[in-house]
Amino acid sequence: MTENNSELIRFTAAQLADKLAAGEVTAVEVTQAYLDRIAAVDGKVNAFLHVNTEEALAVAAEVDAIRAAGGAAAEELHVLAGVPIAVKDLIVTIGQPTTAGSKILEGWHSPYDATVVERLRAAKMPILGKTNLDEFAMGSSTEHSAYGPTHNPWDLERIPGGSGGGSAAAVAAFEAPLALGTDTGGSIRQPGAVTGTVGVKPTYGGVSRYGAIAMASSLDQIGPVSRTVLDSALLHQVIGGHDPRDSTSLQDPLEDLVAAARTGNVDGMKIGIIKALHGEGYQAGVENRFNESLELLKGAGAEIVEVSCPNFKYALGAYYLIMPSEASSNLAKFDGVRYGLRVLPEEGPLTIERVMGATRAAGFGDEVKRRIILGTYALSAGYYDAYYGSAQKVRTLIQRDFDAAFAKADVLISPTAPTTAFKLGEKLNDPLAMYLNDVATIPANMAGVPGLSLPGGLADEDGLPVGIQLLAPARQDARLYRVGAVLESLLEAQWGGPLLDKAPALTDTAPAVPSPTDSSSADAVASHGGSH
């Protein structure tokens, strides 16, 4: 059974969907295999804050029953029905706690589901649990979680990126085939880069944020986390599209992203290298893998052009004014009255002001406090024009840079992060060094354009994953999948299989299992699959 499970968990979501539809495996077997994997390795990885065993198995059993009964109901099952998924704990769910990685929401249960969660339920995807994150999604390493850091499955001593380190690590450690993340300045893409997984930040407004606990409302975006480009497209298709409950939700009909991923093609396409986003400050191994990807794309018929984006150098600074400003306002609601923690001051009168001050002091961690204070400063009288106002102007300049770049290129390309995963604790006491991790991902959030990170190989100096970022114009998410699928298949042909085949097994007993794309191991799963 163990051997069987350890093969089952290595299939992609698309492969699982096919096997479920063909009756080669049951949704309960798949879900149980992932729950077993979580039980076996999450003590080391700490990707999950809550495991949703009972409900996940119930949903899986329901899918199996519908499929077994056949008829119209079975025909109408969503393609991902029975394929399990993990949800970042910033996204609210009925029936499971939502903590946002903060003590202030410890044990809190939402009375409603986020729209994306409703859509997962409508597709009958078993929700495996809630994943770890930096508190309120504020961080690039998951070390700012109030519930302990997540560990990178490639090297447990290293960060899994952040804020969505839990979702990325869960997928990289084969604890889930899919996960949901949120990306305000890179929180889906940068963890994807350092864990050797795929992550997509859709166009701003492309996926409803109703039910995502807001950090910076003009930047936040929910998106897919997966092991392959096609799997992200499949998930994006489930969660995307208009939602009247999010007033920033785009009305545009969703494109066929899955078709884009399946029919990837870069022949004749212009791909722009952003001068400002590579070279100085980027690790040599990151640069090498990036340059190799360019060569592969050129070989597949793409034309590589150079674009300048001169105002990107202000993006990080502007982001660290806009994001804290919006966060300080969004987090004002945690007041010790309506939900979560209430702490009473140790002495003196029990007024609401003093209760609020004591509650927020005890409930928020250092990074959250830093950002609230910084935001309060940037918005305060006398500084507003110089800080928040200027940052909003920079945002216009960044949008203009993107407009000029996309006049010369169909998609843009850069490394996702300047370095590979660093050691846990290494940058914890240097907030500014931590912020620099997001230098290449932030411009997309500032302009609202979509971005995708996919594995580009391992850096020579440390053997750790490198991420390649693709950026497309707003509303052109399909281009990311079209180009991403091509680059992924070219790279995997070089590696002889998915990059994650090279990651440590994490269990002492089970040796690394060959890729399930190998047809003989796929048959083995089918023949050992037990009763269906």
Add this chain to the structure above:
Amino acid sequence: MAAINRDDVAHLARLAHIEMSAEELDRMAGELAVIVESVKSVSEAAGEDVPATSHPIPLTNVFREDVVGHTFTAEQSLTGAPDAYEGRFKVPAILDED
């Protein structure tokens, strides 16, 4: 732009309703001074004539039909509250008096 000092942080912490110890104020003032210094260039990046962008993809007049949608019961709304009384949130004293 002025540098941020300990008194500023103490004032901001009061505005933000976060109690801070003396040690925390010192540390925060040091860290914020470094961060504020690093974002200074932003104020010189754009000229007067550049308009501000508040949302990346602006939508206007986002309305819905004026019909009652889903609403929570008082009980549901109070499930996460630290204190409640007869179907309402219970709040500590608003004024600092007996």
